[in-house]
């Protein structure tokens with residue numbers, strides 16, 4: 001058999017891509033690309049109750065926009081498909097029969113009411129709910145008769161009752177879980193659909209997955225999975241469970257969609273480069289202190305050996321810091337292209353591409369997320385909102401003299417360019433004696449609405465002569 005590494009991302013499409021799922025997808029992707037292996041996307045959609053319309057398209061779109069691509073999956077196919085579990089239900093049945101024949105699983109006829117009673121009794125005794133095994137030892141004859149009589153049933157895993165399951169995890173090393181903590185898990189539901197555990201193991205085997213890289217919340221499922229591998233006589237994949245993601249207060253990362261959905265971060269103007277870089281560092285670090293990595297550098301440096309055991313804190317301040325780094329670092333044309341979407345959303349239209357670039361160049365020094373660019377640009381497109389304090393600045397004698405001087409000179413100028421603006425700035429100092437903080441803030445407030453912001457030549461260039469004159473005039477009290 002080939003030694004090719006095969007890893008998979010196996011999401012259950014529940015509506016949006018959680019940052020934790022992005023991390024799982026990314027680490028699998030990086031490992032596949034690093035080792036020259038294959039990266040497979042398998043959609044685990046057997047739980048019809050959790051099915052959310054458009055969730056798969058949404059997921060694919062988000063991963064695509066982050067440049068995470070697959071070698072096999074629903075979009076590009078592959079020799080181990082189909083890659084939707086809901087299209088593989090026929091495959092699982094024969095494995096269930098095999099497990100029953102091997103006494104590794106059994107049909108269970110307990111009804112919802114039976115289970116409810118069981119749950120209540122266990123609760124009274126202060127126990128966590130677990131199946132008490134009452135159908136474990138039904139004779140084959142009885143079970144077959146009840147099935148033939150049309151009684152509804154599920155199939156459960158017959159896990160050992162004593163001892164413990166010991167295995168090696170690439171992050172946690174040796175792990176032991178007592179079998180008594182492992183429930184007789186349902187493998188096949190009464191509607192004939194497999195549960196996650198069965199479908200996941202069968203598919204990992206059939207799809208020749210060599211490494212299972214996923215979140216720590218699945219660690220406690222490993223005994224069930226290894227039990228299945230063993231019952232089938234299959235070689236298990238290597239296990240690699242990624243550390244939990246935590247809020248800053250060390251609690252488990254919030255599940256509120258707005259806080260953790262990758263698409264929401266993108267909509268808020270976090271750059272895809274930032275998200276990839278930031279998420280890559282949630283549980284992995286290379287040697288040294290390097291923090292800024294593009295995707296290719298990550299592929300080069302990534303290794304499963306350097307995954308952390310302890311939980312990774314999702315630090316919003318760090319995410320913001322990193323986004324600023326990328327806003328500075330990325331090519332101006334690229335940022336301008338992306339900024340356009342935010343302008344369009346706000347209904348702002350800039351005639352000249354150079355203006356867009358000028359604006360973005362200034363804005364990116366000051367904003368944290370790209371969506372802030374529309375607020376930054378608003379003074380060019382909407383009426384100015386000048387604060388009372390700033391109005392006071394405009395009303396001083398100095399400011400009034402200054403504004404009149406600029407109005408007259410711009411009115412009479414043939415061309416308004418950087419040269420002229422610089423000359424006027426100098427002349428304001430020489431002829432009017434107005435300099436520094438008495439010069440720039442009043443002009444900016446009159447033209448842009450705020451004392452700080454883009455350079456005056458940029459503001460004037462973007463506004464154009466007519467608007468400049470209108471705005472200056474508006475602030476001059478007596479003409």
Ligand code: GLU
Pocket residue numbers: 010011012044196200213214218
């Ligand atoms: N479908 C599971 C999930 O939604 C996959 C877990 C695994 O990778 O085995 O996370």
